[in-house]
Amino acid sequence: MNLARDVEAVERAVWQDMFAAAPAPFRDDAGLSHRRFDGALAIAAANIPDTQFSRAFAFGIDAPTDERELDNAIAFLRATGAPCWWLQPAPEERALIAAIEARGFNRTTRQWAKFVRRLDVDATVSTSLSVAQISAEQGDAFGAIVCEAFGAPPPLALWLKALIGRPNWRLYVASVDGVPVSAAAMWSDGDFAWYGIAGTNTAGRGRGGQTAVLARLINDARASGARLLVAETGEKQPGAVSTSFDNMIRQGFTVAYLRPNYAPPEQC
Known part of the structure; x- marks a missing residue:
């Protein structure tokens, strides 16, 4: 079992279904859109200035990511008009990260902590x-x-x-x-x-x-x-309070990996 791929696949299924569930009036007002690019999922909320609703992730979980998939996801997110958005490659996707950085994307200071809890x-x-x-x-x-x-x-x-x-x-x-x-x-x-x-x-x-x-x-x-419960929250910063992070640790979750966020050059 590849834990990172399983975790990314769960998140992809959750957000794809969540976007599909949005009622039409809200979907239109919020500017919601989503699209699959091979394995990756890109989601966008043009009128909600929050990157959790505008990002692309789950690259490479079904097959190795090629640069066409990456460029198509970038083009889609730019075209949505979302004011801020991220690319979120899994840390093991080293070639993908290099390709993202070669396109001028900048890594944010705070990563996402991807949590798992085994349900034994x-x-x-x-x-x-x-x-x-x-x-x-x-x-x-x-x-x-x-x-x-x-x-x-x-x-x-x-x-x-x-x-x-x-x-x-x-x-x-x-x-x-x-x-x-x-x-x-x-x-x-x-x-x-x-x-x-x-x-x-x-x-x-x-x-x-x-x-x-x-x-x-x-x-x-x-x-x-x-058998496995998946969650995510922002990486805990030194000296900062993170209630959600601490609650999950207390309830038996562990950090499976830290996933970087990359912002496009026009946002930096």
């Missing part, structure tokens, strides 16, 4: 919060938590709500006295699961909501038959 043991947590998988009726609360946590525009909640009930997806909230304060999503298919879209609102900070949601999600993924 349950997660345990002591909490007074209640955690539940949500239905469509609770979709507004889920979206509101995530939008507040990330400072995202409220219409993004329409996109997140569209994931409820979609095959392979489960969305969760943790509540204090019946009031939702933390949220997270899981995608799963066969041996693999993914954890993300996780956030806590201001009222819920410091209550352990993310820890509680993550423990529930881990155990549900294990019960579904998945």
